[in-house]
Amino acid sequence: MLEKIISQGLKATGRRMTRTRKAVLSLLERTHEPLSASEIFAQLQEDQVAIDLVTVYRTVNVLKDLGLVAQLDLHHEGQSRYELKEGRKHHHHIRCQVCGKIVDLLLCPLKKLTKLIEERTKFVVGDHTLEFTGFCPQCQ
Amino acid sequence: MLEKIISQGLKATGRRMTRTRKAVLSLLERTHEPLSASEIFAQLQEDQVAIDLVTVYRTVNVLKDLGLVAQLDLHHEGQSRYELKEGRKHHHHIRCQVCGKIVDLLLCPLKKLTKLIEERTKFVVGDHTLEFTGFCPQCQ
């Protein structure tokens, strides 16, 4: 179902649905935290899926180009994470600085801030990053 | 003056005020945009200050440890930037995705969000990243 939607997006841009793309998609679909490229790679290894780290990077970038995956820069993490956007509302995250657990924050102050920023700076506001760190209930 | 304040912070942690630390501080003090390590390095080269890129990294990290410099991850930039905190209110930034110009945003929705996040997630909220991109007046 998700695979069908995405297959159409791929076809529309002259791309193909492949074994490795299916594997990455399926993993993102069943995972409830945003994953880094190396985590995707490691998990697929564990699932006995033959794939190269380079292919993981290329795949998430294709999915990002199609607008189906969001690339996240969590607070001072030094690597990107990826999650499916399909069917989900725009949101942000908080990551536990002890155990690394990431929880979705179903909120975004952007609408209220955009007008203010545009008035004050005369910029046209585009995209934004908003990510928190803290201590999760188990690590406090 | 700033140098004196920081000199005390250094001494208090068994550190020393050196030629290179003075140079980095002085550059951060007179620059009005947050700088990356390689920008600090390049500017000091231009100013005829002999310094190694490694020393720049070590210096900004020392200043960060002392709480005198903030390390910023701008939206999808892939490198860190540094700016003096001394005497400045906490704030965020917007960067022009065409020319790279960075403008301060003297606002932060954190106070309003913290309570909400803590109630909903049971996390204790620590630090956060909030950075915008957009088009500056000249690049629209």
Added chain:
DNA sequence: TTCCTTGCAAATACTTTGCAGACTG
């Protein structure tokens, strides 16, 4: 059969570490 996609090797970008000599206090 076309030409997109993959794996492997290598390159690139950013940042950190090891060590011996230089400098601060």
Added chain:
DNA sequence: CAGTCTGCAAAGTATTTGCAAGGAA
């Protein structure tokens, strides 16, 4: 003079690129 700091070399981590072989439509 003791101990910190620096430069240089090298290593580490995240990500991208080139190219020939493999695979989807």
